[in-house]
Amino acid sequence: MSSPYxxxxxxxxxxxxxxxxxxxxxxxxxQVGIGxxxxxRAGSPHRWLWPVFRIAESLGVAFAGWERDxxxxxxNRTIGGTAVAVRYFDLPGRTWVMPDTVALxxxxxxxxxxxxHRTVVTTFDLDVHDGAVVLTIRRVGMRFxxxxxxxxxxxxxxxxxxxxWDEDRQQHHVNMTIDAPLLxxxxxxxxxxxxxxxxxxx
Numbered sequence: 001m002s003s004p005y006x007x008x009x010x011x012x013x014x015x016x017x018x019x020x021x022x023x024x025x026x027x028x029x030x031q032v033g034i035g036x037x038x039x040x041r042a043g044s045p046h047r048w049l050w051p052v053f054r055i056a057e058s059l060g061v062a063f064a065g066w067e068r069d070x071x072x073x074x075x076n077r078t079i080g081g082t083a084v085a086v087r088y089f090d091l092p093g094r095t096w097v098m099p100d101t102v103a104l105x106x107x108x109x110x111x112x113x114x115x116x117h118r119t120v121v122t123t124f125d126l127d128v129h130d131g132a133v134v135l136t137i138r139r140v141g142m143r144f145x146x147x148x149x150x151x152x153x154x155x156x157x158x159x160x161x162x163x164x165w166d167e168d169r170q171q172h173h174v175n176m177t178i179d180a181p182l183l184x185x186x187x188x189x190x191x192x193x194x195x196x197x198x199x200x201x202x
Contacts, residue, residue: 001081002026004104005133008126017131019165023172023195024133026078030200033076035172037193042070042089044187053187060115062178062187063089063096072191109138119143122159132164157186166192 005024006013013021027033043066044053053064071090076083083102088095100114105123114120123138137159158179166173171192178187 001078003078003083004081004102004110005083005126007081007104008108008110009128010108012128015128015131016133017165019172020131020133020163023163027076027197028078031077031197032200033074033195033197035072035074035076035193035195037072037171037191039067039070039072039089039189039191041066041068042189042191043067046183046186049186057096059117059119060098061120062098063091065091067091070189070191072193074193110135124159129162130164132162135161157181 001007003024003026006026009016009024013024016024023033043063044050045066047066050064053062056062057064073088073090075086078084081103085100085102087098087100089098097116098114099116100112101118103111103113105111108126109123110126112122112124114122119142121141121143124135125138127134127136137157140156140159159177161174161176163172163174165171169192172195173190173192175190176188177185180186
């Protein structure tokens with residue numbers, strides 16, 4: 001099956017910059033998409049929130065700290081119509097890993113499960129603006145075994161992601177932000193990367 005992004009976009013994938021469209025298309029069996037780059041800034045600048053993010057870090061959802069010029073690597077695969085990604089953040093003194101999966105649900109709504117145990121579950125819409133992919137959150141919840149907890153609307157964070165091709169740098173650019181009610185920007189990562197698709201085996 002094709003990637004969930006490709007199916008969600010349908011004919012609108014032609015509106016994307018060719019490099020961005022290539023990034024979101026299906027990765028053939030036996031191959032992996034590898035992105036390597038640097039986040040110019042990543043994490044939360046609010047130290048008083050870091051204890052909360054330490055819990056999120058242990059769940060593979062978000063890391064605690066505020067860093068600049070963070071080297072990172074992402075590995076993308078398409079498995080059974082699901083986009084499977086693993087991100088590696090080279091933080092000072094440690095490498096933090098964030099895995100997630102994205103599947104297509106009804107009405108072209110995407111479902112994102114984050115962490116090795118898929119603890120955080122979000123649904124989001126996919127749009128195209130000026131050749132870039134724009135993801136906008138719909139709902140956020142957490143899963144602990146059989147327990148499901150959905151964030152009420154008034155507490156629901158605004159999560160957005162924009163991925164585009166930067167002509168000046170000839171690189172992919174990604175910008176992910178989380179804004180909380182009353183608090184504003186609480187977490188983000190933004191940076192540039194190169195991307196290749198290669199065989200899983202030498």
